[in-house]
Amino acid sequence: MTMVMMTVNGNAVNANVDARTLLADFLRQELQFTGTHLGCEQGVCGACTVVVDGKVQRSCITFVADCEGAQVTTIEGFDDDPTMSELREAFSECHALQCGFCTPGMLTTARDIVLRLGDIPEPQIREELSGNLCRCTGYVGIVAAVRKVAAGKSPVAVNRPATISAQPFDGPRPAPASTQATSQAIPRALPTAASTGGGTSIDEQVKVAASPEQIWAVLSDLRRVVPCVPGAEITTLAGDDLTGKIRIALGPIKVAFSGQAKVGMDADNREGWMSGRGRDAGQGSSAEGTARWKVLADGANASVIAVTLSWKLGGPLAQFNRSGLVQDIVRRLAATFAANLEAAISGVPQPAQAGAALGGLRLIWSIVKARLMSWR
Known part of the structure; x- marks a missing residue:
C-alpha cells in the first residue's frame, strides 16, 4: 500500500492505495465522483478525461500513486467554472449530446481547447477532439458548440484548473442530488448513490x-x-x-x-x-x-x-x-x-x-x- 496526498475538486485527500489502483477507479469507487466515465479502459475513448495539474489526462490509465501532490479536477469540480458554464449552454443549444456518456470527458476536453488554443479554425477543433469518441452525435453539434464558445477568445498562458476553493477532506464525498441528463440540459453533476463512509x-x-x-x-x-x-x-x-x-x-x-x-x-x-x-x-x-x-x-x-x-x-x-x-x-x-x-x-x-x-x-x-x- 502507498500513502498518497492530493487535491481532488478542491478537497485535500489522503489515502492508502494499492500500487496498481487506477485514478478512474479511485475517483469513482472511493470518492464517488461517478461523472468520470469508464468506456474502453485503455486510454482510447476519452470518456474518463480529467484535469491533472492543469492538463487533460486519461484517468483510466493513470495510477493514483503517480498523482502524489497533484491537483485533480473531475467534471463535478467545474460547477462554477465560467468557461465550462459557457460550454454547457453551447452544448445544449447546438444539440451536442444524445446519450450523454461521452459528455463529461468531451466537455473537459472542450474546455482545454478553448483555454489553451482560443479561437481556432474548425479543422483544428476536429483534430483536437479526435481523442474523444462519441457514438451518437456525429460530432457536428460538438464542433459547433466549441466554435461558438471559442469565438473571439485568445489562448491563456496556462490551462488553469477549475476555479474552486480548497477545503479539508474528511472522508468520501457526499452524494449529490440526483440530476437527470437530457439533450436539452447539461448536468452539473451526475447522480450517485447515497452513501455512508464511501459505501x-x-x-x-x-x-x-x-x-x-x-x-x-x-x-x-x-x-x-x-x-x-x-x-x-x-x-x-x-x-x-x-x-x-x-x-x-x-x-x-x-x-x-x-x-x-x-x-x-x-x-x-x-x-x-x-x-x-x-x-x-x-x-x-x-x-x-x-x-x-x-x-x-x-x-x-x-x-x-x-x-x-x-x-x-x-x-x-x-x-x-x-x-x-x-x-x-x-x-x-x-x-x-x-x-x-x-x-x-x-x-x-x-x-x-x-x-x-x-x-x-x-x-x-x-x-x-x-x-x-x-x-x-
Whole structure:
C-alpha cells in the first residue's frame, strides 16, 4: 500500500492505495465522483478525461500513486467554472449530446481547447477532439458548440484548473442530488448513490417464528448460520477469525468472492457483529463491509433480528450500488435467510437454493415484479 496526498475538486485527500489502483477507479469507487466515465479502459475513448495539474489526462490509465501532490479536477469540480458554464449552454443549444456518456470527458476536453488554443479554425477543433469518441452525435453539434464558445477568445498562458476553493477532506464525498441528463440540459453533476463512509448502508428487520433463545443458539454457531445465507460457505474457522466464499450472480455478472472476516458475539445481549473483505479473482470485483445483528423478542414464540449492513463494492459489481436494486436484493435475501434459519432451528434439511449463488433470474424477476405491482 502507498500513502498518497492530493487535491481532488478542491478537497485535500489522503489515502492508502494499492500500487496498481487506477485514478478512474479511485475517483469513482472511493470518492464517488461517478461523472468520470469508464468506456474502453485503455486510454482510447476519452470518456474518463480529467484535469491533472492543469492538463487533460486519461484517468483510466493513470495510477493514483503517480498523482502524489497533484491537483485533480473531475467534471463535478467545474460547477462554477465560467468557461465550462459557457460550454454547457453551447452544448445544449447546438444539440451536442444524445446519450450523454461521452459528455463529461468531451466537455473537459472542450474546455482545454478553448483555454489553451482560443479561437481556432474548425479543422483544428476536429483534430483536437479526435481523442474523444462519441457514438451518437456525429460530432457536428460538438464542433459547433466549441466554435461558438471559442469565438473571439485568445489562448491563456496556462490551462488553469477549475476555479474552486480548497477545503479539508474528511472522508468520501457526499452524494449529490440526483440530476437527470437530457439533450436539452447539461448536468452539473451526475447522480450517485447515497452513501455512508464511501459505501452503502441499510437497516433491516428479519422476523423469525422462533424464540430468541432458539435463534441465538443458531446465530452463535457460525457453522450452522452461514449455510442459511444464499451462496455463502465457510472455508476455515479459528476462534473469531474465519475465511470463506460467497457466490453472486446478477445478470451477466457472476463472481465468487474469497476473503477473511472477524466475528464478535455478546451472548448476554444476544447481539453480534462481523467485518470483512474479499475479492473475486475473475471479474476483479472487490467488497468490504460490516454487519451487526441483535435478536429481540416479538411475542410469545416469535422474534425479530435487527440487522445493520454496511458495504462498499468495487469493480464491475459496483454498478449495483447506484440504484435501489441492491436494497431490494438485500431485503429479498433477508426473507430467504429467515426461511432458511427457521428450517435450521426446526431441524428441517436446508432447501437446495440455500447453497446456490446469491441472485439469479428468479430473484431478479421477483424484485422487478414487486416493483411493478407497487406502481399500480
